[in-house]
Amino acid sequence: MALPGKIKKLDQVVVNRIAAGEIIQKPANALKELIENSLDAKASDIQITVKDGGLKLLQIQDNGTGILKEDLEIVCERFTTSKLSSFADLHSLSTYGFRGEALASISHVAQLTITTKTAQDKVAHRVSYVDGKLKAPPKALAGNQGTTITIENLFYNVPQRRKALDNISEQFTGITEVVTRYAVHNSSVAFTLKKQGENSPYVRTPSKSDRVDTIKLLFGQAVARELIEVTLEDSVYKFKLQALITNPNYSNKKLVFLLFINHRLVESTLIKKMLDDLYSIYLPKKTHPWCYISLEIDPNNVDVNVHPTKSQVKFLHEEAIVERVKEALDGKLSSNNASRTFYAQARLPQVDLSREALGQVLPDLTTGSNENKDKGKVQASKMVRTDHQAQKLEKFNFTVSLEKSLDQQLDGEVETDPVEEVKPKEPDIVSKPAERALKTVQKLFGFQEPTREAKEAKAPLPENRIIELKLTPAPPEIPETPEIPPEQTPEFSVTVPEQTSECVRLESVEEEKESAATFKSYSVNSYRRPVELTSILRLRKRVEDSYHGGLRKILSGMIFIGCIDEKLVLFQSDVDLYICKVKNLAEELFYEIMLYDFANYGVLKFSSALSLVELAKLGLKKKSSKSSMEQFAEQVKDLLVSKSEMLKEYFAIVITKNGYIKSLPVLLEDYYPDVAGELPNFVVRLATEVDWNEEQKCFEDISRETARFYSNVDFNKDWRHSIEYTLFPAVKESLLPPKEFAHDSSILKIASLPDLYKVFERC
Structure with a gap:
C-alpha cells in the first residue's frame, strides 16, 4: 500500500523561479513590463535595444524620474512597489504597475543591471542583481536623468x-508588436527600437505626435487614409470610448487589433468576437x-489582478459595454459604406515574349514548327476590334453636367496705344557672340549650315497669321473672381499673309526635323523662319532624349473612345483600354508646341486690349491685401512692359507701352484656352514664375507657363468636341510623353482584351 507523500515547504529560490516563469513567459512580456515602468516614471523618450530576439540582450532606456538610491537595495525584491500601499488601492489604480514583481521575476531568470539617476542626484548609480539580491553596492558614474535596465541571457537557468x-x-x-502598440496609444512619447550593432531602427516615432500620424508611420498610408474616428461617453456604465477603425474600403488577411483598457494593453475574446461579427x-x-480601441472604465468597476502577465482584465457590465461599443462602431461604418474607393496603379507596356517575337532574333526557334502554318491567324483574344463606325461613349448617356459661373467681367473701356501691326520684327544682323553660339550648337547637335539661297535672301519675314478675338466692353467695376461672363462670346476673323522670299517652306522644315525628332509643327502660318537659338535647340533635345518610348507607342496607336468628364478621357490602344488625365497631356503637348514652333506662332488678337494692372489685380484678389x-x-505691369x-518677337504676346495686352499665340488651330477664367493667373505667373535673367531658363519658364x-480648356464652348477633334489628334500624332507619365497616373491601363477574354471567354 502506497504511503502519502510528505508535504514540505518549497525552497524560496524554487518559489521565485516558478513565479518568474508565470510572469515572464517570453522576451515580449519582459519588455511590456519595462515599458509600463517607464511610462509610470513619466518618460517622454523610450529607447529599446535588442540582440537575438531579446534572449541575449534586452535593454530599455528612458528619461523618466529615475529610482532613488536608497530604493536600489530592495527594488528587485518581490512585492516592492511605489504605486500601491493597500489592497483597497487596486480600486482606484491609475498606474500600470501594482504588484512589484516584474523586476524581481526578471532577476530570477536573467542577469539584470540597473543604471539610474534622479533630478536631485549629481551622479548616476549602477547596480547588478541575481535572484533579487544585490551583487555589489551601487557604483557611482556619469549619466543622464532616467533609468536604463539591461537584461542579459534571459532564461539562462x-x-x-x-x-x-x-x-x-x-x-x-x-517585441516589435508590443512597441508599436504602445507607440500608437502613447503617441506623445517617442519610441525607438533597434537591434544591437545596427544603426537603422526598426521602429521610430517622434514625441508629441498625432495618433493618426503615428499609425501612418508604423502601419502605412493604406491604413491611415481609411481610418474612421469613433468617440463615445456613457454616463450609465461610466466609460469612455476612443477608437480608430478602418472603413469598408480596407481589408486585410489578418485582424490587427489594438485594445487598451484603462491604458493597459490587454486582450478580450468578447470584444474581438464582436468586431468579427x-x-x-x-x-x-x-x-x-x-482596429484601435481604447476604453476608459471607472477603476472601481475593473479588476486588473486576474492574470499573471496582466494581459486580461475583468470589468462590470462587460456585455452591456461591448454592445454599446458595437452600436457606436456600426453607426460610423454604415455611414461610410455608401461607396468604395479603388486605388489604381499605372501599368506599363509589357515585353513581347511571344514565339513570333523571339523568332525574329532566334530563327531556329520557329524552324520546322507546325505553328508557322497558322502564322497569319490572329487569336480572338488579341484581335484589335475597332472600326470607323464604332459607337462613342456619349451614345450611352455617359455625360457629366458642368456648370461654370462666369458672372463677372474684366475692367471696361481702356485707352491703348495706336493700333500696331502684329508682325515679328525684321531680324537683326547676327552679332559675333551669336555666331560663336551658333557654331557651338552646330557642333553639339549636328545642324546644317543655312543654304546659299537662305543666306542671300534679305526680304523681311511675313506677317503671322492673325485670328481676331472680339470681346464686348464691360463696366469699370473690378470683379470678385478673375472670369469673363459667358455672353462675351469671341468672334474670329482670319487673315493669311502674302509669301515673301525670306520664308522657308514648311515642308522642308518638317523633313529636316523628321530626321532629328518626331514632333510635328502646328504653326498656322504658311511659312516659317528657322530657329537657331542654342537655348531652344537644347530644350528640344532634352524633350527628345527624355521621352518614354513605350508610352509614345501607346499614344500613336490611340483610338479615342470618349470623355468621362472634363478631366479624364478613355482611349484604346491595341488590345488595351486606358484612362488619361486631359490636363497633364495637354500641358505637355503645348509645352512641346511652344518649343518646336518657337517664334512661328499665329496670333490670337483681342478686339479690345486688356489692362495688365486690372488682370493682375484679379489674379491677386485672394492672395494679397488691397494696398499691397x-x-x-x-x-507686374512694369516688368511685362x-x-x-x-514677348512679341518670340511668343506673339503683344503688350503695349502703357500696359495693355493685345494678343496671345495660336498654338493649335481651332483650339482656344479659357481666357476668361485663367488669363489673370497667367499674367501674374508670367511675372512671378519666370527667371528673366538666364536665356534658356527664361524661354523654358515662359513656355511652361503658357502651356x-x-x-485649361474653355468650358463655355463645346469642350468635348475640342478635346476629341482638336487636342487629342495632336496628342496622338506628335506628343513625346515624358518618363514621369509612366508613374504619376497621367496614363493608366485599366483593362486588357486578353484578360477580359479569360473571364468572359468571348469578345
Missing part, C-alpha cells in the same frame, strides 16, 4: 524555456479590418 524560445525571428516580431457585414469572407495688391499689380519686345494656361 531555465534551459527548457530557453530551448522553446529558440526562434529568434519570432521573438523579435513579438460586425465587419462580416461589410467585408468579404476571410478578410479583416484594422495695387502696388504689386503695378510691378519692359519685356514686351522679346499651363493653354491646358
Whole structure:
C-alpha cells in the first residue's frame, strides 16, 4: 500500500523561479513590463535595444524620474512597489504597475543591471542583481536623468524555456508588436527600437505626435487614409470610448487589433468576437479590418489582478459595454459604406515574349514548327476590334453636367496705344557672340549650315497669321473672381499673309526635323523662319532624349473612345483600354508646341486690349491685401512692359507701352484656352514664375507657363468636341510623353482584351 507523500515547504529560490516563469513567459512580456515602468516614471523618450530576439540582450532606456538610491537595495525584491500601499488601492489604480514583481521575476531568470539617476542626484548609480539580491553596492558614474535596465541571457537557468524560445525571428516580431502598440496609444512619447550593432531602427516615432500620424508611420498610408474616428461617453456604465477603425474600403488577411483598457494593453475574446461579427457585414469572407480601441472604465468597476502577465482584465457590465461599443462602431461604418474607393496603379507596356517575337532574333526557334502554318491567324483574344463606325461613349448617356459661373467681367473701356501691326520684327544682323553660339550648337547637335539661297535672301519675314478675338466692353467695376461672363462670346476673323522670299517652306522644315525628332509643327502660318537659338535647340533635345518610348507607342496607336468628364478621357490602344488625365497631356503637348514652333506662332488678337494692372489685380484678389495688391499689380505691369519686345518677337504676346495686352499665340488651330477664367493667373505667373535673367531658363519658364494656361480648356464652348477633334489628334500624332507619365497616373491601363477574354471567354 502506497504511503502519502510528505508535504514540505518549497525552497524560496524554487518559489521565485516558478513565479518568474508565470510572469515572464517570453522576451515580449519582459519588455511590456519595462515599458509600463517607464511610462509610470513619466518618460517622454523610450529607447529599446535588442540582440537575438531579446534572449541575449534586452535593454530599455528612458528619461523618466529615475529610482532613488536608497530604493536600489530592495527594488528587485518581490512585492516592492511605489504605486500601491493597500489592497483597497487596486480600486482606484491609475498606474500600470501594482504588484512589484516584474523586476524581481526578471532577476530570477536573467542577469539584470540597473543604471539610474534622479533630478536631485549629481551622479548616476549602477547596480547588478541575481535572484533579487544585490551583487555589489551601487557604483557611482556619469549619466543622464532616467533609468536604463539591461537584461542579459534571459532564461539562462531555465534551459527548457530557453530551448522553446529558440526562434529568434519570432521573438523579435513579438517585441516589435508590443512597441508599436504602445507607440500608437502613447503617441506623445517617442519610441525607438533597434537591434544591437545596427544603426537603422526598426521602429521610430517622434514625441508629441498625432495618433493618426503615428499609425501612418508604423502601419502605412493604406491604413491611415481609411481610418474612421469613433468617440463615445456613457454616463450609465461610466466609460469612455476612443477608437480608430478602418472603413469598408480596407481589408486585410489578418485582424490587427489594438485594445487598451484603462491604458493597459490587454486582450478580450468578447470584444474581438464582436468586431468579427460586425465587419462580416461589410467585408468579404476571410478578410479583416484594422482596429484601435481604447476604453476608459471607472477603476472601481475593473479588476486588473486576474492574470499573471496582466494581459486580461475583468470589468462590470462587460456585455452591456461591448454592445454599446458595437452600436457606436456600426453607426460610423454604415455611414461610410455608401461607396468604395479603388486605388489604381499605372501599368506599363509589357515585353513581347511571344514565339513570333523571339523568332525574329532566334530563327531556329520557329524552324520546322507546325505553328508557322497558322502564322497569319490572329487569336480572338488579341484581335484589335475597332472600326470607323464604332459607337462613342456619349451614345450611352455617359455625360457629366458642368456648370461654370462666369458672372463677372474684366475692367471696361481702356485707352491703348495706336493700333500696331502684329508682325515679328525684321531680324537683326547676327552679332559675333551669336555666331560663336551658333557654331557651338552646330557642333553639339549636328545642324546644317543655312543654304546659299537662305543666306542671300534679305526680304523681311511675313506677317503671322492673325485670328481676331472680339470681346464686348464691360463696366469699370473690378470683379470678385478673375472670369469673363459667358455672353462675351469671341468672334474670329482670319487673315493669311502674302509669301515673301525670306520664308522657308514648311515642308522642308518638317523633313529636316523628321530626321532629328518626331514632333510635328502646328504653326498656322504658311511659312516659317528657322530657329537657331542654342537655348531652344537644347530644350528640344532634352524633350527628345527624355521621352518614354513605350508610352509614345501607346499614344500613336490611340483610338479615342470618349470623355468621362472634363478631366479624364478613355482611349484604346491595341488590345488595351486606358484612362488619361486631359490636363497633364495637354500641358505637355503645348509645352512641346511652344518649343518646336518657337517664334512661328499665329496670333490670337483681342478686339479690345486688356489692362495688365486690372488682370493682375484679379489674379491677386485672394492672395494679397488691397494696398499691397495695387502696388504689386503695378510691378507686374512694369516688368511685362519692359519685356514686351522679346514677348512679341518670340511668343506673339503683344503688350503695349502703357500696359495693355493685345494678343496671345495660336498654338493649335481651332483650339482656344479659357481666357476668361485663367488669363489673370497667367499674367501674374508670367511675372512671378519666370527667371528673366538666364536665356534658356527664361524661354523654358515662359513656355511652361503658357502651356499651363493653354491646358485649361474653355468650358463655355463645346469642350468635348475640342478635346476629341482638336487636342487629342495632336496628342496622338506628335506628343513625346515624358518618363514621369509612366508613374504619376497621367496614363493608366485599366483593362486588357486578353484578360477580359479569360473571364468572359468571348469578345
